[in-house]
Amino acid sequence: MDCSIVESKKYPDFFLISTTDFFYPLVEDPYLQGKVAAANVLSDMYALGVVDIDNVLMILAASRDMPADQRRIVTKLMMRGFNDLCVEAGTKVTGGQTVLNPWPIIGGVAKSITKEEDFIRPETSVAGDVIVLTKPIGTQLAVNAREWVADEQKWDQVKDLGVSIEDVDRAFKISVGSMSRLNRTGARLMHKYNAHGATDVTGFGILGHADNLALNQKAKVELRIHTLPIIKHMKILADRYKYFHLMEGYSAETSGGLMVLLPKENAQAFCDEVSRIDKWPAWIIGDVLSAKDKSCATIAPDVKVIEV
Amino acid sequence: MDCSIVESKKYPDFFLISTTDFFYPLVEDPYLQGKVAAANVLSDMYALGVVDIDNVLMILAASRDMPADQRRIVTKLMMRGFNDLCVEAGTKVTGGQTVLNPWPIIGGVAKSITKEEDFIRPETSVAGDVIVLTKPIGTQLAVNAREWVADEQKWDQVKDLGVSIEDVDRAFKISVGSMSRLNRTGARLMHKYNAHGATDVTGFGILGHADNLALNQKAKVELRIHTLPIIKHMKILADRYKYFHLMEGYSAETSGGLMVLLPKENAQAFCDEVSRIDKWPAWIIGDVLSAKDKSCATIAPDVKVIEV
Structure with missing residues (x-):
């Protein structure tokens, strides 16, 4: 319900499904936090029955308020966790944007080229289900x-x-x-x-x-x-x-x-x-x-x- | 050069071109800042010769450090500027994510379903150009x-x-x-x-x-x-x-x-x-x-x- 479904301007019957999600870390382990963030982004796609995700862009803020060496380690581990889960999902991170921010941020953008049969619109339920x-x-x-x-x-x-x-x-x-x-x-x-x-x-x-x-x-x-x-x-x-x-x-x-x-x-x-x-x-x-x-x-x- | 170009997993010959860009405001007028942010995101796509952008997701942080009423106005104006320029570009904002952050952030994700003839890979220049x-x-x-x-x-x-x-x-x-x-x-x-x-x-x-x-x-x-x-x-x-x-x-x-x-x-x-x-x-x-x-x-x- 969090995804955007738009029909291609040039290619009728093709749909671009995409979603973005990012937030502030909530578990202490940066590697695990990266995994949680990736699972969370991809989840919006899975909720539409999109099984294959074409690619992911990473959205990242390194924390200005951390000592530089700590920041380097934490950011690297978050990225690794995020990447690893994308690989597990059969997709990959092909770009993104990183900024310096008071608070760290981790998240991403997931997307796929689909046809109607590749996804399930969340709208056809009936009494008895x-x-x-x-x-x-x-x-x-x-x-x-x-x-x-x-x-x-x-x-x-x-x-x-x-x-x-x-x-x-x-x-x-x-x-x-x-x-x-x-x-x-x-x-x-x-x-x-x-x-x-x-x-x-x-x-x-x-x-x-x-x-x-x-x-x-x-x-x-x-x-x-x-x-x-x-x-x-x-x-x-x-x-x-x-x-x-x-x-x-x-x-x-x-x-x-x-x-x-x-x-x-x-x-x-x-x-x-x-x-x-x-x-x-x-x-x-x-x-x-x-x-x-x-x-x-x-x-x-x-x-x-x-x-x- | 900032875009990701990936071939569709399911549909050979179709490419998903996408880019994300976001940053902190640099002009005082929030409406203009929204326009600048949108022009900046779309620019990565235009550099590949992608003329028609299928959709855009907005990436936004409202500033925690602003008084609430000021924050509301500023955020609204930034969004309006961003939206207006997307409309001018013949595309539209179909979603995104907003968080509260010490610093305001504005940017987005642009993408299109393309075939090889819809874009120009930045790699074929020769001496004499x-x-x-x-x-x-x-x-x-x-x-x-x-x-x-x-x-x-x-x-x-x-x-x-x-x-x-x-x-x-x-x-x-x-x-x-x-x-x-x-x-x-x-x-x-x-x-x-x-x-x-x-x-x-x-x-x-x-x-x-x-x-x-x-x-x-x-x-x-x-x-x-x-x-x-x-x-x-x-x-x-x-x-x-x-x-x-x-x-x-x-x-x-x-x-x-x-x-x-x-x-x-x-x-x-x-x-x-x-x-x-x-x-x-x-x-x-x-x-x-x-x-x-x-x-x-x-x-x-x-x-x-x-x-x-």
Whole structure:
């Protein structure tokens, strides 16, 4: 839903699909940050079922506020992580732009020449479909919790809840693994299992993106989420730190999973095949219902939580 | 020379040409700054003879350090200028990314689906060609001189040289007009007059870019610049403020002209037609000579200055 789809001016039937995304680092390891940034950029393309990405331009700011030698190392590692994940995706970085900035920035631009059959417009879902999600939510909380560990006062409050440092470490590792994982398998299987549209879950949270996806459908639909797969221990934190709005579906994710609308009869096979190939589960998390007035997305009052 | 040219993974004979460029504002008027930024991004495409740009993504940072109401106005005006110039170029902005940053940023990503005949690889020049330039140099000096006017101490030094405030104002206006002018006419005429390659003149200065262009040619060539069209009064300043390296050819330009390598017999007609359409002159500024060892670019010792 974040991509631009434009028809070629000179060559009818050819479409240029492109997207750009960049942000400030959120994990300490610059190499991993590079991977997360690349996975995040490419994710917009995968959400449209674009499997092959023609090329990527890198968008980079080196931090003016770092000592020069540190800046050199950090920037190099971010670039390497970004490049490595692009190679893993079967594409490559063929240019970009770098500036010096108070804050570091990492991101890029992904694009492909396509025809209509190469991508799936996120608009043909109908009542009776189900909703599938390919990564758990809760990454923002996990990244924050990891920082609390270093702050005695903050950590004292977390300890109360029965969450250990090991629990937070595990959640953080799961998050980084998840954020740096490509959504390419999902994109490929969207074609095989006749997906009716998808989006990737990022800054607006699972419900924010579900809402956008619902509004984009030609039919009037309600996306009703009945299951939330959440990184383990993050629900406890979310219940205490309500301002994350995780349980309401509005906690931002970085490089989150694909939310795919599928015919009901294909959904379990889609999930099974994603799990088999990527070694990470995918879940059926909701139903597509018909809506009377305006399309929308909702979380069922009795939503079930799966801890991952 | 700043563009990426990649062949489509799925559709042989189709190429995706793209470029990204962004920087910090350098003129005070945010609307004009938006135009300059757009002209600068598109310029990379025009240097390859790409006339029709399929779409543009905008890259934007709103300044955290501005009061919110001022930030809103400035950001809006920058976007409007950027958009307006894209419309003038016959393309449009179809997306992008905006962040909050200490410093404001404006730029974009331009791209097109092309076939080999739609663009001109900057590599087929031969001895006997001539070098054409479509905008004067000296913009960096003009932008700086405009700032000196407000600083009594600095301005006292400039007054000595016999340059008036009106002279600086005029140079600044010429610069902004030049920086916000599209290089599209040049791109179109490159095809008509059988150009052998081109580059746009930006951050490395006229000689820096000429050198890159020379090195990119299949033949061993020397690009010998015999004429420098310079914005009026900027040579006097350059002779005093030698650290700009304007006369040595290394003063950075923003959104500079196209430097086009053309068969000698076509060059004057190219210049005449650019002038007629754009109402700005273009000049034959040098010769392509054969080089013995390595390709290179030089400025002739008896270089002629044309004040514009």
